[in-house]
Amino acid sequence: MTTATARRTPADKHDERRRALADSALLTLGELGYARASLREIANNSEFSHGVVHYYFQDKLELIVYCVRQYKATCVHRYDGVVADATTADGLVAAFADKLVETVVDEAPMHRLWYDLRSQSMFEESLREAVLQIDQTLEDMIWRVISTYADLAGRPPSLTPRVAYGLLDGLFQQALLGHLCGREGVLDELRTEVLELMPVLLAPQSGA
Amino acid sequence: MTTATARRTPADKHDERRRALADSALLTLGELGYARASLREIANNSEFSHGVVHYYFQDKLELIVYCVRQYKATCVHRYDGVVADATTADGLVAAFADKLVETVVDEAPMHRLWYDLRSQSMFEESLREAVLQIDQTLEDMIWRVISTYADLAGRPPSLTPRVAYGLLDGLFQQALLGHLCGREGVLDELRTEVLELMPVLLAPQSGA
DNA sequence: GATTTTTCTGGACAAACGTCAAGAAAAGTT
DNA sequence: AACTTTTCTTGACGTTTGTCCAGAAAAATC
Numbered sequence: 001m002t003t004a005t006a007r008r009t010p011a012d013k014h015d016e017r018r019r020a021l022a023d024s025a026l027l028t029l030g031e032l033g034y035a036r037a038s039l040r041e042i043a044n045n046s047e048f049s050h051g052v053v054h055y056y057f058q059d060k061l062e063l064i065v066y067c068v069r070q071y072k073a074t075c076v077h078r079y080d081g082v083v084a085d086a087t088t089a090d091g092l093v094a095a096f097a098d099k100l101v102e103t104v105v106d107e108a109p110m111h112r113l114w115y116d117l118r119s120q121s122m123f124e125e126s127l128r129e130a131v132l133q134i135d136q137t138l139e140d141m142i143w144r145v146i147s148t149y150a151d152l153a154g155r156p157p158s159l160t161p162r163v164a165y166g167l168l169d170g171l172f173q174q175a176l177l178g179h180l181c182g183r184e185g186v187l188d189e190l191r192t193e194v195l196e197l198m199p200v201l202l203a204p205q206s207g208a
Numbered sequence: 209m210t211t212a213t214a215r216r217t218p219a220d221k222h223d224e225r226r227r228a229l230a231d232s233a234l235l236t237l238g239e240l241g242y243a244r245a246s247l248r249e250i251a252n253n254s255e256f257s258h259g260v261v262h263y264y265f266q267d268k269l270e271l272i273v274y275c276v277r278q279y280k281a282t283c284v285h286r287y288d289g290v291v292a293d294a295t296t297a298d299g300l301v302a303a304f305a306d307k308l309v310e311t312v313v314d315e316a317p318m319h320r321l322w323y324d325l326r327s328q329s330m331f332e333e334s335l336r337e338a339v340l341q342i343d344q345t346l347e348d349m350i351w352r353v354i355s356t357y358a359d360l361a362g363r364p365p366s367l368t369p370r371v372a373y374g375l376l377d378g379l380f381q382q383a384l385l386g387h388l389c390g391r392e393g394v395l396d397e398l399r400t401e402v403l404e405l406m407p408v409l410l411a412p413q414s415g416a
Numbered sequence: 417g418a419t420t421t422t423t424c425t426g427g428a429c430a431a432a433c434g435t436c437a438a439g440a441a442a443a444g445t446t
Numbered sequence: 447a448a449c450t451t452t453t454c455t456t457g458a459c460g461t462t463t464g465t466c467c468a469g470a471a472a473a474a475t476c
Contacts (some may be wrong), residue, residue, distance in 0.1 A: 170378020
């Protein structure tokens with residue numbers, strides 16, 4: 001039991017299983033949404049049986065919240081590369097816009113789930129704490145982009161982090177809906193919209 | 209039967225009943241959300257029995273879509289007064305911001321329902337047509353404000369209607385969530401955010 | 417006022433839901 | 447190898463759901 005392979009404590013294994021179950025559940029949740037994804041459907045799309053859910057989670061809500069928190073962790077560093085690799089202000093904006101478009105395409109199920117849960121939290125109080133935390137993390141994520149952009153441009157941001165996040169989230173949500181509805185050109189629109197919006201988020205150029 | 213009081217055809221009465229049922233259903237939907245509002249609960253909060261729903265609507269989805277369309281009709285002229293009464297650019301912005309704040313407070317249930325349904329439409333294709341139509345109407349509504357503002361200020365808008373709506377909708381949604389979560393100061397924040405954002409939506413002042 | 421048509425009620429149905437628990441299977445321990 | 451603990455399966459439970467329907471009640475028509 002003290003071999004090199006037995007490095008995991010039972011508690012670790014328990015957590016690992018929870019993570020695996022949540023990973024699998026996220027797929028079903030992203031496909032069906034919060035309301036229509038039943039525990040049986042979630043279990044059917046996993047390697048587990050439907051009873052095992054209550055072995056690792058107290059109830060459905062705890063599973064959902066755990067899933068969302070886990071998703072947050074993978075999502076919140078999506079634009080870190082954009083920030084790290086940026087050398088010019090315009091380059092950062094272009095890379096950021098591209099990454100946003102890429103996210104709409106590649107991560108559509110996860111993001112509609114996120115918007116679903118945020119809407120549900122307006123009705124279900126037990127979801128609000130997690131939602132507010134995630135929203136804050138996303139706001140921070142966006143602000144890292146904005147403040148780096150401001151540094152590169154040599155101009156301070158003209159809006160608060162909250163507003164900047166609200167604006168970009170609004171655009172993103174519209175684009176996601178349009179994309180899921182099959183509207184043509186919605187991705188290019190998002191890109192140009194972001195390219196036009198970003199300069200506005202900084203204070204007017206002093207020497208103009 | 210040809211008296212003055214019998215001016216309504218049977219078809220009219222049928223429509224009237226549908227409207228009354230939808231009005232009642234909207235209350236329950238705004239309280240519980242799309243997923244948790246069952247037809248029985250909707251009927252219980254109305255003057256009808258749960259069976260009558262299927263007399264006036266084919267299924268739950270048709271009722272929901274009808275409700276949302278009906279809500280749209282009452283919602284889309286909320287800012288008409290603001291536009292009509294405005295005499296100066298700054299006055300319009302102030303009145304608009306006040307009206308937005310008032311809407312967050314007074315119409316929170318209806319608006320969280322709207323966000324709920326828009327999120328659901330990302331999963332349920334049968335909701336998308338109605339959602340896109342309403343979104344377009346809301347975009348038009350916002351654009352009437354923006355273009356009037358632009359006229360009064362003597363500066364053209366610097367963004368497309370789609371972007372303007374996306375931005376304001378993002379701010380509004382954040383404020384609504386914050387308000388429902390009981391966060392202090394969120395209403396004043398929304399007001400100042402809008403006051404700061406609106407000038408940005410117009411082209412830079414020519415003579416500055 | 418009788419008859420037809422429209423409107424509404426309340427119960428019944430199958431299906432799906434979250435939850436639970438008894439016991440099998442596997443893993444770990446001595 | 448015997449035993450304990452952990453992990454998982456399976457079936458069952460009580461609700462709740464959307465939908466349907468037989469028939470009552472009301473309205474309209476003649």
